[in-house]
Amino acid sequence: MDIQKVISNFERNGYKVSCFETAAEAADYLDGAIDGRHVGFGDSQTLLQMKLFERLSRHNRVADPQHCAEGRSFTDTAKECLTTDIFLTSVNGASETGQMVNIDGEGNRIAGSLFGHDKVYFVLGVNKIAPTLEEAVWRARNVAAPLNARRFQLKTPCAVRGDRCYDCSSPDRICNGLIIHYKKMECVDMEIVLINEKMGF
Numbered sequence: 001m002d003i004q005k006v007i008s009n010f011e012r013n014g015y016k017v018s019c020f021e022t023a024a025e026a027a028d029y030l031d032g033a034i035d036g037r038h039v040g041f042g043d044s045q046t047l048l049q050m051k052l053f054e055r056l057s058r059h060n061r062v063a064d065p066q067h068c069a070e071g072r073s074f075t076d077t078a079k080e081c082l083t084t085d086i087f088l089t090s091v092n093g094a095s096e097t098g099q100m101v102n103i104d105g106e107g108n109r110i111a112g113s114l115f116g117h118d119k120v121y122f123v124l125g126v127n128k129i130a131p132t133l134e135e136a137v138w139r140a141r142n143v144a145a146p147l148n149a150r151r152f153q154l155k156t157p158c159a160v161r162g163d164r165c166y167d168c169s170s171p172d173r174i175c176n177g178l179i180i181h182y183k184k185m186e187c188v189d190m191e192i193v194l195i196n197e198k199m200g201f
Ligand code: SF4
Pocket: 141, 142, 145, 146, 149, 156, 157, 158, 159, 164, 165, 166, 167, 168, 169, 170, 172, 173, 174, 175
C-alpha cells in the first residue's frame, strides 16, 4: 500500500490527516490536542486499546458508552455523546481511494460521526484499509462485524462460526445501518488519525 497516496486521497476528500507509526504516539497526540472539552466516544476497540478514555478523562469531561458512570445506562451515555464538542470513533473499513465505512447496530456510532460536533476524529489502524470502496464495504461486513459480534458474545451465526457475514435475522444482529463517508461532512471539522499498526477489528 502506498500510504502517501492514501493520505492524499483522504485529504482530497476534505479530511485533515495525521499519521503515526505507533498507537502510543497517536494517543499522545490526541491527549495533547483535546483539552478542557466535552468529549464523546463511539464504541471502538481501537480507542479501548489506546486507553484514550482513561487519558482524556484526566483533563476533559468524557462520555463513553463503554465506561458508563454509575447509575447511567448505555443509552443515556450514548445520547450525551451526540451533544459533545468532540467525538472520537473508528471505522470498520476504509479504502485506499479515501472513503470510510461504518456499520452500526444501535446507531450511536454512525450518528455521532456525522453531525453536531465541533470536531470528529476517526482513529484507525492501517489494517482497516482495503484497496477499493467495494472491498472496504466487504471488510466491514465480513471481517469487522463478525469479530465485533464475537467480542460481545452475541448469538449470531457470524459470531458462532467466526468466518463471514450471513446477513442474519438474529435478534442480536449488529448490522442495522451502514454509512459510507465519501467526503467530509460540511459543518464539522474532521480529522483522520492514521496508525501504522493493526488496531481493532
Ligand atoms: S448481519 Fe448478522 S451475520 Fe452478518 S455480520 Fe451482522 S450480525 Fe453477523
